[in-house]
Amino acid sequence: MRAALAQASLIRHRARTILAVLGVAVAAAMLLDMVMLATGMRESFRELLLSRGFEIRLAPKGTLPFDTDATIPGVSAIIATLRKNPDIREISPVLGASIHVLTGNRDVSGSALGINPSVQGDYELLSGRDVTTSDALVASDHLLRQLVARVGDTLNVATGYDPQTRTYSGQRKLVVTGRVRFIYGATDQSSAAMRRETLEGMNPQSRDRASLFMVRVRSGADAEQVRDWIDKQLPDVTAISIATAIAQVDERLSYFRQLALILGAVSLFVGFLLVTTLVTVSVNERVGEIAVMRAIGVSRSHVVEQIVLEGVAISLAGAVLGLALGLVTARYLNTILSAFPGLPMAIDFFLFQPRAAWSALGLLIVSSIGAGIYPAWRAASLPIAESLRREAIA
Amino acid sequence: MLLAFLLASLLAQDSSSVGRSPNAAIRRQPRTIAIDDAFAERAHLKVGDRVSISVAPGMAGDIVVVGAIVKRGADPSEVARGDLRVRMHLDQLQAVAGYGDRVDRFAISTTPAADIPRLIDRINGVAFGFQAYRSRDIAVETSRTFQVVSRFHRAIGIITIVASSVFLLCIMVLKVEERRRDIAALRLMGISRATVMRAIVIEAALVAVLGSALGVAIGWAISLVVNWHYQALYQTPLAFSIVTAPTIAFAVSLSLLLGITAGVMASLRLVRTPPLALFGR
Amino acid sequence: MSAVTEFPLVSLREVRRDYALGAERVHALQGVTLDVERGDYVAIVGPSGCGKSTLLNLIGVIDQPTSGTVAIEGRRVEAMSDREATQFRLRNIGFVFQRFYLMPILSALENVALPMAEAKVPKVERLHRATELLKYVGLGNRERHRPSELSGGEQQRVAIARALANGPTLLLADEPTGELDARTGTEIISLFQRLNNDGTTLVVVTHDEDLASAARRKIHMRDGRVVDA
Numbered sequence: 001m002r003a004a005l006a007q008a009s010l011i012r013h014r015a016r017t018i019l020a021v022l023g024v025a026v027a028a029a030m031l032l033d034m035v036m037l038a039t040g041m042r043e044s045f046r047e048l049l050l051s052r053g054f055e056i057r058l059a060p061k062g063t064l065p066f067d068t069d070a071t072i073p074g075v076s077a078i079i080a081t082l083r084k085n086p087d088i089r090e091i092s093p094v095l096g097a098s099i100h101v102l103t104g105n106r107d108v109s110g111s112a113l114g115i116n117p118s119v120q121g122d123y124e125l126l127s128g129r130d131v132t133t134s135d136a137l138v139a140s141d142h143l144l145r146q147l148v149a150r151v152g153d154t155l156n157v158a159t160g161y162d163p164q165t166r167t168y169s170g171q172r173k174l175v176v177t178g179r180v181r182f183i184y185g186a187t188d189q190s191s192a193a194m195r196r197e198t199l200e201g202m203n204p205q206s207r208d209r210a211s212l213f214m215v216r217v218r219s220g221a222d223a224e225q226v227r228d229w230i231d232k233q234l235p236d237v238t239a240i241s242i243a244t245a246i247a248q249v250d251e252r253l254s255y256f257r258q259l260a261l262i263l264g265a266v267s268l269f270v271g272f273l274l275v276t277t278l279v280t281v282s283v284n285e286r287v288g289e290i291a292v293m294r295a296i297g298v299s300r301s302h303v304v305e306q307i308v309l310e311g312v313a314i315s316l317a318g319a320v321l322g323l324a325l326g327l328v329t330a331r332y333l334n335t336i337l338s339a340f341p342g343l344p345m346a347i348d349f350f351l352f353q354p355r356a357a358w359s360a361l362g363l364l365i366v367s368s369i370g371a372g373i374y375p376a377w378r379a380a381s382l383p384i385a386e387s388l389r390r391e392a393i394a
Numbered sequence: 395m396l397l398a399f400l401l402a403s404l405l406a407q408d409s410s411s412v413g414r415s416p417n418a419a420i421r422r423q424p425r426t427i428a429i430d431d432a433f434a435e436r437a438h439l440k441v442g443d444r445v446s447i448s449v450a451p452g453m454a455g456d457i458v459v460v461g462a463i464v465k466r467g468a469d470p471s472e473v474a475r476g477d478l479r480v481r482m483h484l485d486q487l488q489a490v491a492g493y494g495d496r497v498d499r500f501a502i503s504t505t506p507a508a509d510i511p512r513l514i515d516r517i518n519g520v521a522f523g524f525q526a527y528r529s530r531d532i533a534v535e536t537s538r539t540f541q542v543v544s545r546f547h548r549a550i551g552i553i554t555i556v557a558s559s560v561f562l563l564c565i566m567v568l569k570v571e572e573r574r575r576d577i578a579a580l581r582l583m584g585i586s587r588a589t590v591m592r593a594i595v596i597e598a599a600l601v602a603v604l605g606s607a608l609g610v611a612i613g614w615a616i617s618l619v620v621n622w623h624y625q626a627l628y629q630t631p632l633a634f635s636i637v638t639a640p641t642i643a644f645a646v647s648l649s650l651l652l653g654i655t656a657g658v659m660a661s662l663r664l665v666r667t668p669p670l671a672l673f674g675r
Numbered sequence: 676m677s678a679v680t681e682f683p684l685v686s687l688r689e690v691r692r693d694y695a696l697g698a699e700r701v702h703a704l705q706g707v708t709l710d711v712e713r714g715d716y717v718a719i720v721g722p723s724g725c726g727k728s729t730l731l732n733l734i735g736v737i738d739q740p741t742s743g744t745v746a747i748e749g750r751r752v753e754a755m756s757d758r759e760a761t762q763f764r765l766r767n768i769g770f771v772f773q774r775f776y777l778m779p780i781l782s783a784l785e786n787v788a789l790p791m792a793e794a795k796v797p798k799v800e801r802l803h804r805a806t807e808l809l810k811y812v813g814l815g816n817r818e819r820h821r822p823s824e825l826s827g828g829e830q831q832r833v834a835i836a837r838a839l840a841n842g843p844t845l846l847l848a849d850e851p852t853g854e855l856d857a858r859t860g861t862e863i864i865s866l867f868q869r870l871n872n873d874g875t876t877l878v879v880v881t882h883d884e885d886l887a888s889a890a891r892r893k894i895h896m897r898d899g900r901v902v903d904a
């Protein structure tokens with residue numbers, strides 16, 4: 001009966017109910033978006049880092065991977081040291097460099113990774129062959145578009161540019177054997193990859209040097225322990241575990257997390273305020289009705305229950321609508337933030353995680369219960385005779 | 395870029411431990427460097443401290459003295475990076491880094507009457523291995539990050555305005571409906587629809603004016619808190635939030651417009667309903 | 676003399692009821708003493724503001740006396756907690772108001788069933804009883820109509836049926852014909868007569884002379900006092 005009364009009451013004031021549902025939906029959408037923003041970057045980044053299974057990265061001391069042009073010397077010695085740890089399964093040294101592809105009337109600049117194709121974790125092959133020979137090169141679609149080139153074409157690739165003498169330290173013809181998607185690459189990045197020896201050969205200064213090592217640990221091994229071991233064994237490099245990398249990125253993007261927290265709290269508060277206002281106005285209009293219900297023997301708690309049910313119904317409907325609205329606005333906002341220069345295209349700022357989303361919407365609904373209880377209880381506790389007298393006068 | 399090398403390799407020594415530094419490092423009387431305040435705080439350095447400076451960890455370096463601690467510039471690109479900055483005499487840095495007689499860039503200031511585009515063309519005409527740009531053009535090119543952030547803020551602002559409009563309309567409808575009997579009584583007395591609407595709209599406008607004034611005061615206070623918080627968090631004098639006269643004018647105009655519109659829409663519904671129906675008959 | 680003395684259904688002893696009206700203190704009842712026996716049909720009459728409705732509210736356990744005692748079926752009203760008073764009203768008292776106060780969002784049948792739903796009467800049973808009650812008051816064919824679709828007299832009859840929902844021992848009515856025309860008022864008076872003949876104890880507050888005359892007993896009030904019982 002109480003549910004029927006609540007439903008009938010909501011239907012009676014259709015316009016008011018629809019507006020309230022819309023209001024709660026907007027609050028729910030914003031709350032959902034902020035929850036997605038607060039957790040999205042971290043989870044998206046974690047998934048990205050773990051996508052190829054390398055749990056630890058080694059970078060030049062005091063830097064993050066590819067933060068600077070600095071390189072780590074003694075690749076062979078470092079690999080030998082790392083192999084002493086039985087928990088380390090695979091090591092992938094990566095050398096980064098700027099390249100220029102000379103096309104006659106112009107040259108196109110980009111970045112290149114020198115890798116070992118059997119253990120690389122930087123790209124996935126979309127078509128063609130990997131860099132199995134020393135003259136092979138794989139490229140991103142963006143670079144190929146800029147060069148108007150395709151798989152099978154031969155490119156004149158140079159590296160080690162000296163702006164003063166306008167010469168290159170190394171130049172070589174390489175054949176495009178495949179199209180790749182660089183996992184950590186930005187959308188508009190012109191990137192290529194070749195065998196590490198090939199890139200070293202083109203730039204003698206980078207011989208036996210690496211920009212980064214990616215380390216895969218044995219299944220079941222504690223990555224943090226391995227990281228600590230590497231720290232002690234190789235004090236001249238910075239070992240970064242997934243957790244450390246995420247913490248460092250967190251720090252750089254803390255602004256968005258804090259913004260998410262503040263706007264999320266405001267959304268929750270506004271939703272609460274809306275339901276409180278709605279319930280208050282609703283009961284103020286029905287003081288006489290409520291007094292009569294009390295007079296004919298309906299208990300205070302049952303009156304409160306019926307009124308609170310109205311608030312809950314509005315919040316539930318608003319939450320469902322808000323979920324859809326929130327996903328749409330999240331996609332729009334994600335598109336804006338994905339334009340950050342240099343951001344890997346695989347990173348999402350807004351990531352839908354069901355558990356977090358349901359918790360947020362559940363919190364909104366619980367707060368709507370709280371929002372309805374006080375005005376409902378107050379109305380149900382008014383002296384019956386006085387309320388009836390006031391109604392008679394009114 | 396060059397400066398980045400120094401991030402990895404600054405070792406702090408106090409003035410009594412000069413004798414411990416590598417012999418090869420002492421070439422001349424210690425020269426001075428300037429470090430930023432964040433660096434001084436993190437490394438517990440003060441003016442007069444001696445440090446060894448090199449481009450790689452464990453390498454022999456030069457002994458220098460901290461001659462000055464400078465406040466960080468309000469450079470947005472440095473925010474959240476956590477970089478630590480050192481200023482050295484150019485020739486010393488070139489020597490320490492093995493850079494030779496090279497620099498990364500020149501910064502040129504011109505006389506007020508200078509014809510900048512012509513100057514740039516002249517420089518580029520004789521340039522050998524470098525390119526001249528207007529500082530403003532580089533700023534635009536490198537400010538993509540802030541353009542993204544600005545767009546994001548604008549999008550959030552638009553969403554907030556839309557959300558606020560819905561809330562405002564909802565609450566206005568509820569509040570006006572609460573007075574349906576009063577409105578019905580006025581109409582039954584012979585007061586015209588226009589007069590009733592005018593009264594409600596004036597009330598909505600007054601509430602909007604008061605609300606705007608309160609909102610501006612709250613916004614200004616929050617702006618202070620935001621700057622205080624983020625300046626401390628990122629150790630930067632950069633202003634994250636600025637309340638300007640145009641911003642206030644825009645916010646007040648918009649809230650007035652929304653408030654009055656909400657009042658009009660809410661009252662239109664009721665004045666169109668026959669008075670007896672408002673009484674529930 | 677019988678071994679067990681039956682006490683009155685309603686018993687008031689030196690009942691006073693004061694309440695604040697702005698800065699003033701209003702003495703609505705000033706020491707009222709009266710009894711209502713089982714099966715009685717009592718009309719309480721008097722000028723406006725004499726305390727009739729206040730007296731009815733106290734008998735109906737929707738208000739508490741400032742001093743004195745009110746006993747219904749031997750139970751002291753002022754000793755009841757809110758929960759006890761609510762339950763007591765639900766099962767023992769039926770209230771009919773001048774303005775009917777039906778739930779506008781419920782049909783006639785649902786309005787009558789409402790107190791039974793609160794008393795946890797199973798759905799089938801309460802709908803059956805509500806149908807019977809509507810037939811009793813002559814509205815068997817108006818079950819599904821909302822109050823806005825009923826005339827004043829019909830609404831009042833639905834209100835009476837609702838008051839009878841849980842089979843109360845006492846039916847209270849506050850100006851039940853106040854909003855009705857003469858003809859409809861007569862119908863309600865007849866209905867009350869039938870109820871009393873069928874054993875329901877009635878206490879009615881009224882300005883309506885016809886209604887007052889139909890009662891077996893008249894209690895006159897003036898300035899918060901019973902002047903003639």
